[in-house]
Amino acid sequence: MKELHTFGWYAARIKPHLPKEAFKPVPARLWGGLAYLLVTVAGFLAIGLFDLHVVLNVLIACVLGASFAAMGFLGHEILHGTVVRKGWLRDLLGAIAFFPLSTGPSLWRKWHNLTHHVHTQDDENDPDSWPTLEKMLKQPFFRWVYRIPLPVRAFFSFCSLAIQFSAHSAKMFGVYIKEFNVKKRPKVWLELILPWATWISILFILGPIKWFFAFLLPLLIANFIVMSYISTNHRLNPLVPVNDPLANSLTVTVPKWVDVLHFNFSYHTEHHLFPGMSSKFYPLVKEHIKKMWPDRYHEMPMIKAMIALWKTPRLYFQGNELVDPRKGALYGSLGNGLDPARIMARSSMLKQETEVSDEFVNKESNDKTI
Structure with a gap:
């Protein structure tokens, strides 16, 4: 592994080459959010007021799911303070944007801004990093999961993308609620309860079938879209002792029109270098990174990254494998x-592979004996 540098080290070298407006909020991004909000309201009204054919309901649900995801991407940008700077307005707009995904702004800033960004791909401190072999061996359920053949695991892992964001958000609430000041906890609880109370109320208004098309199916679709990005952000990268975005992050490439619809969420390395910058300027940041550190920068097409995820396990061994x-x-x-174009297990690591396999088998045998 090359020498690692902090995100501040890279940012300090790129910043002089960027225009001053790149470091100012861009409230015009809210027009895109308004468009998605109007589409969402229209979709709910169409499903709720009319008895549409199931095919039309599915199509509307797909549009709603895409809108939920895109609003989440905008909410992510808003809560980094790159759209508006006033705290109360930032949180209000962020809450609206994240409302379909039922994630509160206070939790998101604690979990994502203040923890994930500060400790990216740190085995102990990043709440979004995947586990090491050592941690997995201490958990009987996951040892059972990892006895399943990799292709089968990959299939169920990809299916689970449809619930992973919601499930992880609920887990993060349990992890961080006690870290909030006692006086602020009611607000954090309200940010969790209000969205779910709204969606459950709509269930009783629309009935279960229409609610499925108006909310549940769109939520599953939104989860899948959001997690398709999030799963490629870091899961092919190593765990690192230094928060180096060029080592621990991956930028994926998608068609330009998708970047427009998703507020440039694909530019993830750039985001970790300048989290307080509007994603509108990330293409410019990318140009400078590729000029200065072309051998360190990781990018690949989204589909190629997803295929690489399918073909590799989600468990770390010695940090970089x-x-x-x-x-x-x-x-x-x-x-x-890792060569995404030719993914295969390393044949030159036979001794280590044997040790890993023996440790796994021995742990299973010991547990059965006990």
Whole structure:
């Protein structure tokens, strides 16, 4: 692994080359949010007021799901303070944008801004990092999961993208609620309860079938879209002792029109260098990164990144490798031997592979004996 640098080290070298307006909020981004909000309201009204054919309901649900996801991307940008700077307005707009995903602004800033960004791909402190072999061996359920063949695991892992954001958000609420000041906890609870109370109320208004098309199916679609990005952000990258965005983050490429619809969410390395900058300027940041550190920067087409996720296990071994403990098969990570065009287990690590497999099997045997 190359020498690691902090995100501040990179940012200090790029900042002099960027225009001053790149560091100012861009409230015009709210027009896109308004468009998605109007589409969402129209979709709910269409499903609620008319008895449409199931095919039309499914199509509307797809549009709603895409809108939920895009509003979440805008909410992410808003809560980083890149759209408006006033705290109360930032939180209000962020709450509206994240309302379909039922994630409160206070929780999001604590979990994402103040923890994930500060400790990205840190084994102990990043709430979004995937576990190491050592941690997995201490959890009987996950040891059972990792006995399933990798292709089967990959299939169910991709299916679970449809619920992962909502599930992880609920988990993060449980993790962080006690860290909020006692006086602020009622507000954090309200930000959790209000969206779900709204969606459950709509269930009784619309009935279960229309509610499925108006909310539940769109929520599953939104989860899948959001997690397709989030799962490629870091899961092919190594765990690192230094928060180096060029080592621990991946930028994916999508068609330009998708970037427009998703507020440039694909530019993830750029985001970790300048989280307080509007994503409108990330293409410019990308140009400078590729000029200054072309050998460090990681980017690939979204589909290619998803295929790489399918073909590799989601478990770390010694920080910079991915391991399938069922066979003791080791795979590189980005910057550490992983070639997305030709993914295969390393054949030169036979001794380590045997040790990994033996540790996994021995742990299982010991548990059965006990």
